[in-house]
Amino acid sequence: MTLISFPFSAILGWSASRHDxxxxxxxxxxxxxxxxxxSEHSVAKIQTLKGLTSRALAIGSLAHLGIEALLKRLEKSTAPIDLERFSAYMKQQAALFVQQNKFEEEYYKSGAVPDAAELGQAALDYVQQFLNSQRYAWISALPDATRKNWMIEPGGYGETRINDLKAYCKVDFLLQHNGITYIFDWKTGKEDPEKHAKQMLGYALFAHANLGVPFDQIELQLHYLSGTETQVHIGEGDLQKFEERVQSETQEMYSYCSNIESNIPLxxxxxxxxxxxxxxxxxxxxxxxxxx
Ligand code: SF4
Structure with missing residues (x-):
């Protein structure tokens, strides 16, 4: 699978989280x-606050990390997982996370500060749900040949172009099998299939623009780690509506720039x-x- 990349440009890029x-x-x-x-606050101060995490964010990040580790292992081996070792790995990752991050709950004294054991266990519960899911069984049973091209939590931000506008749509996991490109998004938060399904259309556009995959050969799967999975169907006109949304939201954000090309704010x-x-x-x- 050949991934198209784009030369650096300073102009702002749309993303669902940026517009949120x-x-x-x-x-x-x-x-x-x-x-x-x-000019009012130091960059260091703003960056410290920007970097604050929370219990929910930490559990989500750790669960993604756990699934990434499982899939990377599955790329090489389908031997059964040693659950004890995996659980120790999750604990270690949770301890590292707590060491390297500041929690909003602590900074603002807004709630009980989560500890590593609690976070590691909550993330592990999600990952175990995934391990027990039909989806994991399906991925495990795929022929070896498909494993060469898995895209597991790819680096970078998923830069793409939507109607020539810069945009970021970063997939969690992408694989190709029998002529179909499957794209998965793992979710730990509250289920909101309507909102999340809309975000997934961006992944279809990413696969189309960056990998040259025709839309009718893309399957989008919204996988809630609480145990449900929904296939997102690309309906007639959905992609056009999504492109129009990106167009109008980008224009809105451009209007807060004094220099659009260099992304200088007002x-x-x-x-x-x-x-x-x-x-x-x-x-x-x-x-x-x-x-x-
Ligand atoms: S949401 Fe409230 S606290 Fe946050 S930047 Fe806006 S005004 Fe300030």
Missing amino acids: AFSFCKRHYYYQYYPKFD PKESFPMTEHERLCGYCKFRELCGRA
């Missing part, structure tokens, strides 16, 4: 994407703080806005 931040609060978006332009004052103060309780940057 933009919709949540313009000031939050500014701190998240333009910290070096702020002055901070142009990024107002949200009027919905209840949202600030969910924001990592609340200290900077005096809303902690």
Whole structure:
């Protein structure tokens, strides 16, 4: 499988998470994407807050890490997993995660600070659900030849082009079998098939633009690690609607740039703080806005 890559460009790239931040609060978006332009707070301070994690995020990251390790092993061997060793690996990863990250719950004293054992166990529970799933059995039974081209948590950000606009759509796992390109997204949070299905259309566009796969040879699977899996059907007009959405959301974000090509933002004052103060309780940057 040959993956097309793109030369560096400074212009902002659409992603579902970037536009989520933009919709949540313009000031939050500014701190998240333009910290070096702020003259009020140091870059180090903003980066510290930006890097805060939470129990939910930690469990999600660790579960993804566990599945990545399982699939990378499966690429080489279908021998049964040594669960004791795997559980020790997850504990070790959780301990490392706690060592290397600061928790929002601790920083803002907003809740009990999760410990490594609790996080490791919660992530392991998700990964075990996956190990017991029909999907894992199906992947394990695939012919050896398919394993050469697995794309497991690929590096980078999944840069692609949607109607010539820069965009980021990073897949969790992609494989090709019998002429079909299967794309999987692992989810640990609350099930929201409608919202998540829309995000997955971006992965279809990624496979089309970066791998040259025709749309009718793509199968999208939304896999909730709580135990359910939904196939996302690409309906007539869905991709066009998605492209139009990317187009209009990119234009909205461009309108907050003083220089679009170089991705220079307007002055901070142009990024107002949200009027919905209840949202600030969910924001990592609340200290900077005096809303902690
Ligand atoms: S604390 Fe509130 S106003 Fe400030 S960036 Fe966060 S969401 Fe926006």
